Amino acid sequence: MNLFKRARIIYLLQRYPIEHEHWENALKTLTLVQRMSAVEKAHLREMTTLFLHDKNIDGVQGFELNEQMRVLIAMQACLPVLSLGLSLFKGWSHILIYPDAFQVDRDVSDEFGIVHRDQRLLSGEAWLRGPVILSWQDIERDMAHWRQGHNVVIHEIAHKLDYLNGSANGMPPLHYSMYSEQWTDTLSQAYECLNQRLQHHYGLCVDAYAATSPAEFFAVFSEYFFCAPEILHEHFQAVYQMLELYYRQDTLSRLSE
Ligand SMILES: [Zn+2]
Numbered sequence: 330m331n332l333f334k335r336a337r338i339i340y341l342l343q344r345y346p347i348e349h350e351h352w353e354n355a356l357k358t359l360t361l362v363q364r365m366s367a368v369e370k371a372h373l374r375e376m377t378t379l380f381l382h383d384k385n386i387d388g389v390q391g392f393e394l395n396e397q398m399r400v401l402i403a404m405q406a407c408l409p410v411l412s413l414g415l416s417l418f419k420g421w422s423h424i425l426i427y428p429d430a431f432q433v434d435r436d437v438s439d440e441f442g443i444v445h446r447d448q449r450l451l452s453g454e455a456w457l458r459g460p461v462i463l464s465w466q467d468i469e470r471d472m473a474h475w476r477q478g479h480n481v482v483i484h485e486i487a488h489k490l491d492y493l494n495g496s497a498n499g500m501p502p503l504h505y506s507m508y509s510e511q512w513t514d515t516l517s518q519a520y521e522c523l524n525q526r527l528q529h530h531y532g533l534c535v536d537a538y539a540a541t542s543p544a545e546f547f548a549v550f551s552e553y554f555f556c557a558p559e560i561l562h563e564h565f566q567a568v569y570q571m572l573e574l575y576y577r578q579d580t581l582s583r584l585s586e
Pocket residue numbers: 484488544545548
């Protein structure tokens with residue numbers, strides 16, 4: 330990093346610190362973050378501070394956010410990029426928060442080119458080069474039941490990372506040390522396995538939404554990787570290892586600390 334950039338970061342960290350009380354409350358709420366090492370926590374705090382400065386987190390439909398809520402959202406958004414850096418969040422600047430699940434109503438064209446009206450109720454959405462949109466009710470629910478493996482903030486951030494190579498297809502730009510073929514083979518195999526189990530009406534140990542598309546597979550498995558890594562490690566160890574290489578975090582080790 331060049332010296333001017335470093336100087337700006339030091340200035341921002343000193344000028345706009347997160348209040349001690351807000352940070353401590355956020356740590357109490359997010360137990361998996363609490364189990365991170367002191368170094369990781371300090372790094373996450375710095376990133377969260379810079380994220381809050383760079384991005385606008387605003388309520389919509391008259392929903393009012395306080396600073397504590399912003400810290401909680403920013404902290405969860407930064408968790409996936411803790412070892413990757415905030416530069417992956419370039420090109421967008423807004424997180425919009427609805428009070429609860431929100432209706433989308435838009436035209437979509439199917440594989441035959443026929444346009445349909447699509448109406449759905451969503452807990453989150455990530456736009457290519459646009460905002461991340463989230464429901465506070467769902468964020469709160471996920472924070473209260475963190476260990477079940479659901480986290481709408483991490484889910485949408487995973488889509489944002491996936492978009493970095495132009496489209497959400499379940500493969501974000503990989504690091505030089507990683508092999509795209511290995512990634513594709515490993516994730517495809519697990520994706521097929523999920524779909525076959527669903528076809529035969531067998532139970533799944535992860536949210537069935539992961540089987541809807543490769544992009545949703547990556548987003549849902551990223552949620553488990555951070556919130557319930559033991560489930561991934563036990564049932565999809567090869568995928569866990571791919572995500573460990575990509576996110577450069579060993580989330581499983583945090584459980585035993
Ligand atoms: Zn999704």
